[in-house]
Amino acid sequence: MAEYDVTGETHKEQESPAKVVQEKKDPLQEDHRSKQFADLDRVIGRYSRERGQLIRILQKAQEIFGYLPEEVQAYIAEKIDIPVSEVNGVVTFYSLFATEPKGKYTLNICMGTACYVKGAQTLMNALKEELKIDEGETTPDGVFTIKSTRCVGACGLAPILVANEDVHGKISPGEIKKIIQTCRKGESVDNKKH
């Protein structure tokens, strides 16, 4: 944990003071954060022994943090002793890595050819219209992110929408509303739990 404190602090200096204060104010969040970094340490420990496992480490880090902020990239670079520019180069090259936080639900429309010829573009338009955001953006409430993906390989079910892990096949623009509503319901249930 000592190392984390070091990198964490150097990074905090670059951040706006307001954010630092906010982070300090919430002990619960702080606790969650250090648990995340502890998880990341385990991942790095497991994979850094093998050569060429940077992509794997980044994938696992994204699973832990939800996205790859600068702070995490710098931390990984330091730990496996490579320049942070190299880590950033890899992060920005591959489309699976995100440097911005994503919504709770990522709605992915498959834009593979099979889905495209079966009307994926119309679905995408309907989805953008419904959520009033563009592709790659997140709704202001942080619930939904719209993305397009290249072929999930379930072309028999075209056109396809993937909501987080759930694959919805053969959907029509009308069904998009239903899927969004189901997600929203899940969201409100979660809120009540808290």
Add this chain to the structure above:
Amino acid sequence: MIIKSIEDLKEVKEKYEPLIKQRLGHRNGLGLTQILVCSGTACHSSESREVRLELEQELARRGLEEQTRVVKTGCFGFCEYGPIVMVHPGEIFYCQVRPGDVRELVEKHLIGGQVLERLLYHNDSTGKRTQTIEDIHFFQAQRRIVLRNCGVINPEEIGEYIARDGYFALADVVLHKNREEVIEMIKKSGLRGRGGAGFPTGRKWELTAAQDIRPKYVVCNADEGDPGAFMDRSILEGDPHSVLEAMTVAGYCIGANQGFIYVRAEYPIAVERLELAIEQAREAGLLGKGLFGTDFDFDLSLRFGAGAFVCGEETALLHSVMGQRGEPRPRPPYPAQEGLWGKPTLINNVETFANITVVLREGWEWYQGQGTSTSKGSKVFSLAGKIYNTGLIEVPMGTTLRTIIFDIGGGIPGNRQFKAVQTGGPSGGCIPAKYLDLPIDYESLKETGSMMGSGGMIVMDEGDCMVDIARFYLEFSQDESCGRCTPCRVGTKRLLEILIRITEGQGEMEDLEMLEELSYDIRDASLCGLGQTAPNPVLSTLRYFRNEYVTHVRDKRCPAGVCKALLHYTVDEEKCIACGLCAKACAAQAITGAPKQPYRIDPEKCTRCAACVAKCPRQAIQKGIRKDVADLGGEAGIYAGAGDTENRATL
């Protein structure tokens, strides 16, 4: 149990063989009912997992778990009708089984001993339901050689693979053969790489084996990035050990002790099965140190793609395996000379490796007799798009497109006309109806301006606009271009801009020549396969569907009714009941009207979102193909940058 000899393999085979034999139609009095549930990605997405769990619960509830076994299998290929459930003995083939059907299925079939008619495959052309897999034409018309285990064995059980003669070839090679002999066999078989370019596999092995540098590596390219292609995924999900076995053989032949499988992270089920398969092979002593008691060591490790199409290109893939940005580099040196960490590396694709086990098992003489004079063996294709039987098929090389699309694929739904079939993904082209009777192999597809690619086939009908399809692929290639070389980075962008202009009704006739000229430049000057083949969709559509381009440019019409800017919506005044729902739905306030009078759409304001069409209770709003050219001024085709030849110098 550690397997050290062919005798050990035989022992495992004997144990599992009765199960497999029953699945292949033998009535061997096993006293056991086996229920196979497809667990490929497509069936998984339509709740096959829930069906399986429900089956297990229902069987336990009725005390049938002793004499019944529920088995996971790989893809049957009949993805349109998933989830697939097959019951043995009897080979009864049930389609589209939902979790809610399980109780009835157990009651009627397993307890009542009767076939549940309702879930059998319904042949729309004969109007009859068929009971067994043998009666379904889709399967009858195929020859499954590489896919022979998919839908038969449980991919998560190494014993079942061994019962299908798996790992016998590896044992034979390691114990009895020298490497030159094996490479010679592969060469004589005539096997060519299934990843797209069709390089002779034996030659590649020979080149890597000839290098005098150690260590060497074997890499399996499982980065199936073509949109609409899922052959490799299905092999990995349905028969992962066949790839493991072939990679180990390759390691033995070229003198490598370490292999990597580079697989897309978007294929979670394939990743899971591979991890399990590697673990089981290690436990059985089929991977690791001293295979079959010899001094040959070989182990495998997985590497994951992170969503970059260019990583299917071999030099880019190597960078990605090493954890770097997946950018290609010039060749030579070829990976066979300088690959991973500068060492000789053999790269083959999943289907190629799956073919290796076939060659070794059946012998090169047999393999050489399959297919056409230049392309041997069979090819797996994934059929998708406007076709009845979407799914995975395997046919001998030299089968005609007509057989694949109209016989096996069942033709085009909705009485629509066939327009083109796209092969080879973003690197391939669109093949028109006049080539339907062409026997397909590497060469013939290339002559049509397309390519074999990895085997994706997307069927298109008259409702698809070929200019829009070209734009779609260019958008893909432009987005996936890694940016390393200028012809690809800038060229694809310019191509895309021109195509967008044409689909928006702003194109000019000179644009067509510009498209061609630019395409040839990109093809000739790009660094890697992505750029060199990126213009193929444009060139092939220009070659076969030039009229469609001309109609877009000259008449500002999209004959297929796809390009939005070239459409117009009108209200059929006779059908309109003046309910006003369309006007309410219109976000652009382009629809006006008054009570008891037909509504009107202002074409100037209309954004062609079609929201009104969905709302109209009388289907009174029609999509039309725009005929008026008058509203487009003479300046409409003028645009900034990359215009004519002298401007191009500034790029």
